[in-house]
Amino acid sequence: MSHKTEFLYLSEQDTIQAGVLDEVKCIDNAEEVFRLLSKGDYLMGGSNHNSHGLGLVFPKETPFPNMPVAGPDRRFVAMPAYLGGRFDVCGNKWYGSNAENPKKGLPRSVLTVTLNDKDTGEPLAFMSANLLSAARTGAVPGVAARHLARKDSKVVAVLGCGQINRSCLRNILSQLPEAKTIVCYDILEAAAQKFLDWAKEELKVEGRITSDVQDALKDADVVTVAASRLKPLYVKDEWLKEGVTVLITGPMQTDDSFWMDTKLIYDNIHLHEAYVQEAIESGDKDAYYSGVIGGPIYTLIDAGKMPALKDSTSIGDVIEGTKPGRTNDKERVTFVACGMATFDVWLALYYLDNDLAALLRTHDREICSPLSAGSECLCYCGDRPFDFRMYSLIWIRRSGKIPEYYRSNTYGSNAGIYRHGNFPRRGRKSDTYVSGRKRTCDWRDYSCVFRICGN
Numbered sequence: 001m002s003h004k005t006e007f008l009y010l011s012e013q014d015t016i017q018a019g020v021l022d023e024v025k026c027i028d029n030a031e032e033v034f035r036l037l038s039k040g041d042y043l044m045g046g047s048n049h050n051s052h053g054l055g056l057v058f059p060k061e062t063p064f065p066n067m068p069v070a071g072p073d074r075r076f077v078a079m080p081a082y083l084g085g086r087f088d089v090c091g092n093k094w095y096g097s098n099a100e101n102p103k104k105g106l107p108r109s110v111l112t113v114t115l116n117d118k119d120t121g122e123p124l125a126f127m128s129a130n131l132l133s134a135a136r137t138g139a140v141p142g143v144a145a146r147h148l149a150r151k152d153s154k155v156v157a158v159l160g161c162g163q164i165n166r167s168c169l170r171n172i173l174s175q176l177p178e179a180k181t182i183v184c185y186d187i188l189e190a191a192a193q194k195f196l197d198w199a200k201e202e203l204k205v206e207g208r209i210t211s212d213v214q215d216a217l218k219d220a221d222v223v224t225v226a227a228s229r230l231k232p233l234y235v236k237d238e239w240l241k242e243g244v245t246v247l248i249t250g251p252m253q254t255d256d257s258f259w260m261d262t263k264l265i266y267d268n269i270h271l272h273e274a275y276v277q278e279a280i281e282s283g284d285k286d287a288y289y290s291g292v293i294g295g296p297i298y299t300l301i302d303a304g305k306m307p308a309l310k311d312s313t314s315i316g317d318v319i320e321g322t323k324p325g326r327t328n329d330k331e332r333v334t335f336v337a338c339g340m341a342t343f344d345v346w347l348a349l350y351y352l353d354n355d356l357a358a359l360l361r362t363h364d365r366e367i368c369s370p371l372s373a374g375s376e377c378l379c380y381c382g383d384r385p386f387d388f389r390m391y392s393l394i395w396i397r398r399s400g401k402i403p404e405y406y407r408s409n410t411y412g413s414n415a416g417i418y419r420h421g422n423f424p425r426r427g428r429k430s431d432t433y434v435s436g437r438k439r440t441c442d443w444r445d446y447s448c449v450f451r452i453c454g455n
């Protein structure tokens with residue numbers, strides 16, 4: 001059997017072309033993912049189906065000269081997921097993080113995502129995912145801001161002024177029409193200033209920087225937390241005012257009294273149950289807790305000072321209307337998001353489809369669209385028959401919400417008549433194709449674009 005697996009590669013630039021910077025549009029989709037989580041139509045790693053991911057933990061020291069050793073923010077993590085609903089796809093995010101990276105001109109973490117056919121495991125796409133991951137991370141507090149923040153929120157405090165909080169802020173502001181002022185706090189003043197300059201230019205907000213967390217929080221209606229682990233970020237309970245919405249994306253230390261007072265909404269309680277399970281299995285629960293965002297909360301739950309996770313609320317429940325979110329303007333509401341691969345898979349698929357749709361738009365060489373049933377596929381580039389030898393084909397069916405696509409493997413034919421190729425491998429229609437003959441299957445809702453080989 002000769003079978004060649006092909007997949008699309010999307011560079012960071014391709015993901016930009018596919019809309020990765022246009023994050024605000026993602027919030028509706030992210031909400032849809034939360035609904036699927038609430039219904040249970042997803043899988044993540046581990047026997048509990050809810051693991052954040054599997055980390056490669058580096059030892060403190062090693063006898064082997066090349067083996068990496070532990071360092072600040074240094075880790076590799078694989079985050080597999082299946083996402084159901086109309087997405088119906090598997091994938092994995094794989095990233096490496098190292099606080100030393102910026103010295104080499106690299107972001108702290110470097111990420112990729114692979115999408116796979118859920119049945120065969122074949123890759124559909126492999127993509128650079130730094131912007132993608134930031135976009136999916138930011139969309140999550142965007143959804144939370146939509147459902148949990150006071151609508152009259154005006155001031156947003158940004159704690160930790162890196163790539164992730166840029167995306168968080170962009171999404172959060174999109175949901176709060178009256179929020180026009182930001183206060184930026186970072187242990188590195190230069191990072192805070194750079195963030196502010198970017199936000200003024202890009203998001204058209206006013207604001208200031210501060211080197212004092214308490215000062216950053218004094219007027220804040222919304223707080224977005226995404227500091228790295230260079231130094232623990234400590235926020236005193238009394239610094240957070242009445243009615244505030246705290247959107248936690250990175251670790252934050254605070255007083256037990258804050259956790260016990262605030263209305264806490266989780267991204268997905270089952271993810272947090274998995275964290276607790278993994279902490280127990282690790283044999284050193286406290287050490288495990290100290291490394292994860294929810295650690296201080298789990299400690300209080302274990303001590304019986306906060307409701308058990310099973311009795312708590314996921315944002316999906318709030319979206320679905322099965323549990324309450326914010327019920328008045330005075331309560332302090334906190335949303336904790338630890339990152340789920342289901343969101344990476346969703347966005348990767350979204351950008352893959354956008355990339356293909358962009359191909360359709362940008363290539364005036366669209367051909368055979370629509371095909372009529374049983375027709376031969378006469379292919380033209382402009383008004384000239386097209387030589388396929390240099391090109392591979394991508395067939396796109398645009399009738400569904402997400403275009404299905406198939407990429408041909410063969411580039412053998414010429415003179416413009418596509419007589420040979422591995423037509424769709426997925427779905428019944430492919431079964432009726434006989435190479436070298438007129439197709440008898442109904443291709444009317446397929447369009448075809450082509451790409452230069454190796455592109």
Ligand SMILES: NC(=O)c1ccc[n+]([C@@H]2O[C@H](COP(=O)([O-])OP(=O)(O)OC[C@H]3O[C@@H](n4cnc5c(N)ncnc54)[C@H](O)[C@@H]3O)[C@@H](O)[C@H]2O)c1
Nearest residue numbers: 160162163164186187191227228231232233250337338339
């Ligand atoms: N929940 C999720 O889904 C998710 C996803 C990705 C990243 N994250 C987390 O978001 C955080 C930020 O990631 P990033 O990629 O933007 O990192 P980054 O390194 O680009 O930026 C982080 C910023 O935080 C600052 N910082 C570090 N310690 C601080 C402190 N104590 N107080 C104030 N500022 C501090 C750093 O100076 C830096 O400017 C990390 O903790 C990361 O693990 C969460």
